Amino acid sequence: VALVARAKAGDRRAFADLYARYAGMVYGIALAELHGPDAQDVVQETFLKAICSVHTLNDPAAFGGWLATIARNTARNVCRARRESGQAGDDPSTSGGQHARIEARAALDAIRSLPAAYRETLMMRLVQGMTGPEIANRTGLTAASVRVNLHRGIKMLRERLETDRAEKRV
Amino acid sequence: MTRERCNEYLWQGTGPEDEFVRELENVLAPFWYDTAEDALELDRLRTSLGAPLRPADSPSAE
Numbered sequence: 001v002a003l004v005a006r007a008k009a010g011d012r013r014a015f016a017d018l019y020a021r022y023a024g025m026v027y028g029i030a031l032a033e034l035h036g037p038d039a040q041d042v043v044q045e046t047f048l049k050a051i052c053s054v055h056t057l058n059d060p061a062a063f064g065g066w067l068a069t070i071a072r073n074t075a076r077n078v079c080r081a082r083r084e085s086g087q088a089g090d091d092p093s094t095s096g097g098q099h100a101r102i103e104a105r106a107a108l109d110a111i112r113s114l115p116a117a118y119r120e121t122l123m124m125r126l127v128q129g130m131t132g133p134e135i136a137n138r139t140g141l142t143a144a145s146v147r148v149n150l151h152r153g154i155k156m157l158r159e160r161l162e163t164d165r166a167e168k169r170v
Numbered sequence: 171m172t173r174e175r176c177n178e179y180l181w182q183g184t185g186p187e188d189e190f191v192r193e194l195e196n197v198l199a200p201f202w203y204d205t206a207e208d209a210l211e212l213d214r215l216r217t218s219l220g221a222p223l224r225p226a227d228s229p230s231a232e
Contacts, residue, residue: 023205036201040208103197125180126191127198132181150180158190 004060015054019047022064025138026071028124032112033075034082042078046071065140072116110160117145118153125150 003021006014026046030039049070057066111119111126124130130138136146179188 020205023208024203027203027205031201031203040203043203043208104200107194107197108201125183126194127201128203129183129195131183147177147181151177154180154191157194 001060001063004054004057004063008054008057008060015047015051018063022067022138023047024128024130025064025124025135026067028128028130029068029071029120030075031108031127032116032119032123033072033079038078038082039075042071042075046074049074062140064138068139106161106164107157110157110164113160114153114156117149118156121146121149122153122157 003014003017007018023043026043027039030042030046033039034042046067050067057063111122113119114122121135124135124138125132132146132150133143135141135150136143139146141149178185180191
């Protein structure tokens with residue numbers, strides 16, 4: 001809260017600290033919608049928008065949720081623009097070995113097919129390595145909600161990946 | 171592994187490992203976003219896009 005108050009007052013160093021603390025959350029939200037390079041651009045754009053409008057934020061304690069909303073809107077805009085231009089995008093790190101490529105792509109696609117709350121939470125946990133309490137702290141969600149998102153999300157993900165594997169075997 | 175232990179690994183990232191979660195962590199590791207590496211990009215973007223600097227954002231405030 002103190003950091004947000006300092007950022008609101010125009011303290012650039014405070015904003016850099018907020019970036020270090022919240023970029024993982026923003027990236028998780030973006031990666032839940034978009035491929036890697038686009039997701040990284042969304043992180044930058046989200047923080048740029050936040051810098052320009054943080055003075056409009058009334059409650060510093062609501063910073064995480066406010067930032068998450070900016071990230072979702074930004075990601076959706078990029079997604080829409082991608083669809084309209086017919087550009088699909090790609091995940092760059094999938095250019096490795098054949099075996100790893102298929103697994104990473106299948107995992108990312110399966111996560112992206114989950115309901116938004118689950119896929120965002122799982123991206124933060126599985127890609128950024130954030131713990132449940134960290135996710136709750138950054139997003140402003142209750143710990144109970146994060147637990148539910150993680151547990152139901154991983155259950156659905158397990159079922160989908162196992163179904164995919166079974167279908168490939170047939 | 172019991173369901174409770176599995177949940178705890180998913181929740182905290184510590185304790186007895188859930189093999190499925192661990193495998194996903196490994197597979198998705200290349201997609202980790204290095205915020206330290208990208209931190210400077212924020213300044214560059216702001217400058218290049220001409221985002222307005224607020225009064226206290228001036229060098230004297232640092």
